[in-house]
Amino acid sequence: MNLDALNKVALAMTAPGKGILAADESTSTIKKRFDAIGVTSTEDNRRDYRELLFRSAEGMRYISGVILYDETIRQKAKDGTPLVELIKKAGAVPGVKVDKGAKPMALAHEGEVITEGLDGLRERLIEYRGLGARFAKWRAVIDIGKGMPTRNCINANAHALARYAALCQEQEIVPIVEPEVLMDGDHDADRCFSVTEQVLKTVFNELFEAHVMLEGMVLKPNMVIAGKKCAKKSTVEQVAEQTVTVLKICVPALVPGIAFLSGGQSDEEATAHLDAMNKIGNLPWKLTFSYGRALQHAPQTTWKGRPENVAAAQRAFAHRAKMNSLAALGQWKSDMEKKAA
Numbered sequence: 001m002n003l004d005a006l007n008k009v010a011l012a013m014t015a016p017g018k019g020i021l022a023a024d025e026s027t028s029t030i031k032k033r034f035d036a037i038g039v040t041s042t043e044d045n046r047r048d049y050r051e052l053l054f055r056s057a058e059g060m061r062y063i064s065g066v067i068l069y070d071e072t073i074r075q076k077a078k079d080g081t082p083l084v085e086l087i088k089k090a091g092a093v094p095g096v097k098v099d100k101g102a103k104p105m106a107l108a109h110e111g112e113v114i115t116e117g118l119d120g121l122r123e124r125l126i127e128y129r130g131l132g133a134r135f136a137k138w139r140a141v142i143d144i145g146k147g148m149p150t151r152n153c154i155n156a157n158a159h160a161l162a163r164y165a166a167l168c169q170e171q172e173i174v175p176i177v178e179p180e181v182l183m184d185g186d187h188d189a190d191r192c193f194s195v196t197e198q199v200l201k202t203v204f205n206e207l208f209e210a211h212v213m214l215e216g217m218v219l220k221p222n223m224v225i226a227g228k229k230c231a232k233k234s235t236v237e238q239v240a241e242q243t244v245t246v247l248k249i250c251v252p253a254l255v256p257g258i259a260f261l262s263g264g265q266s267d268e269e270a271t272a273h274l275d276a277m278n279k280i281g282n283l284p285w286k287l288t289f290s291y292g293r294a295l296q297h298a299p300q301t302t303w304k305g306r307p308e309n310v311a312a313a314q315r316a317f318a319h320r321a322k323m324n325s326l327a328a329l330g331q332w333k334s335d336m337e338k339k340a341a
């Protein structure tokens, strides 16, 4: 393992003022997004949409890395250029989602899931590296509800994340380690805090046992946020303060960067929270974004599958990317949103 090379990529992925574009929606997830804008999810439409993003020179200025799906990492743009080449030309690092999704966990508490995809992963990583991937992503899903998460679910998912991360580093691929505590329930922010703490401590313990080198990874966590159905909402400052606190308790300073998921927050919330955390300052790791929905909702609803909307969709993407870039530097202000609207 070449730790220097891994560390260089991890630092590039979390470079100041840049963040990661999560464009790794599975075929079924991108179909849901396309259904919402009235676009048929064909291979060509998926290619055209992703090409639109990767060819947005203005938007890509703020993007350090792009997470691709298996189909996309193999696709070529309309003119025959591999999409991976477009990403590299834009100065970003190509990466790929390698998990095979979260499946119901056998004999577990109802609703608990375990992420699959470890069998054959070494061989798949070798192939993905050949296709240009320099980092990978694996998402574990932890749901909060009555009597859950159980220790069983947290342990199994953390163990899988560590096995994945070790396999990645063996192939000189930087693992994005993503243990997502969902914001779907009616739990309050304090409960999210305690579950996130338990999950992150378990994950880092497993990473340590699996000999994963922390300098060569990126953490992709949730923020500490109340469930969508909880009446008691935290302020932006409370989200920032609780999230930074739990990260300081659990995440060793050796981890170069932390890139958050947006997890169903509104576009502006995701930006405001990241900005407030960076305004706290004096943190041992870089804090940036690795957003899917919070970067793509605006371009998708602008594009609607119509070629005449491509330039406007690229502007919508560039605006969100720029806002999040400023947030990664703690330099965002809410009136910057109004001016652009």
Ligand code: 13P
Pocket: 022, 139, 178, 261, 262, 263, 264, 290, 291, 292, 293, 294
């Ligand atoms: P969201 O930002 O939409 O949560 O997606 C990020 C991601 O990659 C989830 O795995």
